[in-house]
Amino acid sequence: MKDIKYKKWLVVLIHAAAWVLLFSLPYLLRPSYNPNEQRHHEPVNATISFIVSRVSDLLLISFFYLNAEFLIARLFYKKKYFLYSLIVLACFLAYVTFTWLLFRNFVYTDAFFTFRRHLFFCTFIFLFILACSIAYKTIRDKISFDNLSMERQNENLRTELSLLRSQVSPHFMFNVLNNMVALARKKSEILEPSLIKLSSLMRYMLYETGEQKVSLEKECDYLQSYIDLQLQRFGNKLTLNLLIEQPDKSYEIEPMLLIPFVENAFKHGTGLAAKAEITVQLSAQANNLNFVVTNKFDPLSLTIKDNASGIGLANVKRRLELLYRKEHHLYITQVEDTFKIALQIHIA
Numbered sequence: 001m002k003d004i005k006y007k008k009w010l011v012v013l014i015h016a017a018a019w020v021l022l023f024s025l026p027y028l029l030r031p032s033y034n035p036n037e038q039r040h041h042e043p044v045n046a047t048i049s050f051i052v053s054r055v056s057d058l059l060l061i062s063f064f065y066l067n068a069e070f071l072i073a074r075l076f077y078k079k080k081y082f083l084y085s086l087i088v089l090a091c092f093l094a095y096v097t098f099t100w101l102l103f104r105n106f107v108y109t110d111a112f113f114t115f116r117r118h119l120f121f122c123t124f125i126f127l128f129i130l131a132c133s134i135a136y137k138t139i140r141d142k143i144s145f146d147n148l149s150m151e152r153q154n155e156n157l158r159t160e161l162s163l164l165r166s167q168v169s170p171h172f173m174f175n176v177l178n179n180m181v182a183l184a185r186k187k188s189e190i191l192e193p194s195l196i197k198l199s200s201l202m203r204y205m206l207y208e209t210g211e212q213k214v215s216l217e218k219e220c221d222y223l224q225s226y227i228d229l230q231l232q233r234f235g236n237k238l239t240l241n242l243l244i245e246q247p248d249k250s251y252e253i254e255p256m257l258l259i260p261f262v263e264n265a266f267k268h269g270t271g272l273a274a275k276a277e278i279t280v281q282l283s284a285q286a287n288n289l290n291f292v293v294t295n296k297f298d299p300l301s302l303t304i305k306d307n308a309s310g311i312g313l314a315n316v317k318r319r320l321e322l323l324y325r326k327e328h329h330l331y332i333t334q335v336e337d338t339f340k341i342a343l344q345i346h347i348a
Contacts, residue, residue: 023057049107056099060129063091067130068137088130096122176201176226179233190232197229205256216251216284216347220244223258227280230266238270241279251284251347254323258282260316261293261341268339269295284347291343298337320345 067088075084100118107113176198183191204222224244231240262280270276279294313332320328320343327346334340 019057019061052099052102052107055102059095059098060125063095063126064129064133064136066091067133068140072134072137092122092126095126173202173205176229179229183233194229194232197225197232200225201229212254213252214255215249216247216253216289217249219253219255219258220247220282223262223280223282226259226262234270234276237276239275239277241277243279243281243283245283247282247284247289251287251289253289253345253347254319257316257319258291258343260313261291261343264313264341265293265295265339268297287347289343289345289347291345292340294338294340296337297339 071084071087075081075087096119099122100115103118104113180191180194180198183194201222204218204225227240227242231238265278265280269278275296277296279292281290281292283290317330320330324345329342329344331342332340333342
């Protein structure tokens with residue numbers, strides 16, 4: 001609230017300073033003269049002249065805001081051009097007539113001050129104020145429109161990110177619960193520790209992913225818990241090369257951003273693959289995150305249709321485009337029986 005009041009007062013001060021500067025220009029730019037020279041067209045009283053001039057200035061200021069705040073929006077934007085022109089002309093005639101009466105009766109009494117000269121000067125200054133008013137309204141509306149468009153775009157991005165994030169959790173949970181079902185059918189002794197791991201994952205997903213960013217350290221712990229959960233399922237059937245360096249606690253990252261790559265590796269790097277092997281590497285130095293996931297796969301498995309396949313990678317690609325744009329590089333390569341993703345992100 002204080003910021004809003006401060007901005008309003010700042011705008012008022014800027015407008016006041018602009019008007020003072022504008023109406024001071026004739027005095028600041030007035031050429032010097034020799035006091036011995038005979039001067040014509042002098043006001044009867046300097047004080048009265050100053051008061052009448054300020055009244056004239058107030059009339060112009062009033063028309064400026066009348067045109068900018070009312071006439072353009074209510075008439076010109078609604079294509080009522082004739083009525084708009086008629087009102088502007090009426091304002092001009094009223095300004096010319098009223099100021100002529102003021103200056104002629106109270107300021108200048110000599111013959112030099114004629115209506116023709118007065119009309120010429122008023123036409124010039126009135127058209128100048130009219131042009132400034134139109135420019136001010138146009139520029140302000142353009143800025144307001146751009147700000148509104150930016151707010152809408154940001155809101156759309158936040159909504160889209162929220163939807164993408166909500167898609168990650170159900171997709172991930174679907175795969176993990178399938179693992180739990182498999183362990184339950186085998187009546188495995190590792191079912192209980194697996195459920196404990198799953199509860200820690202759910203705690204992270206419920207309480208941490210609501211934030212815009214989380215510490216990279218927490219994301220790595222989450223990643224480690226997921227990998228441990230998968231290892232409990234596959235055991236010696238899988239060769240895992242895990243190289244995760246402990247990151248600086250000050251680094252932050254979008255939550256649930258790295259897990260789809262690892263999930264994809266476990267999904268396609270096991271099962272039909274003759275020699276299941278997965279490599280996960282993560283390091284963060286000098287505000288740069290380097291994340292590499294490699295897995296072996298069976299090329300024949302690509303022909304098998306899976307209604308849920310591709311959700312994770314397509315999701316995370318879109319999130320990277322929205323969140324990091326030019327501050328990330330994602331490389332996906334597939335050579336013979338090896339699938340590799342390499343992700344680089346500038347983080348803070």
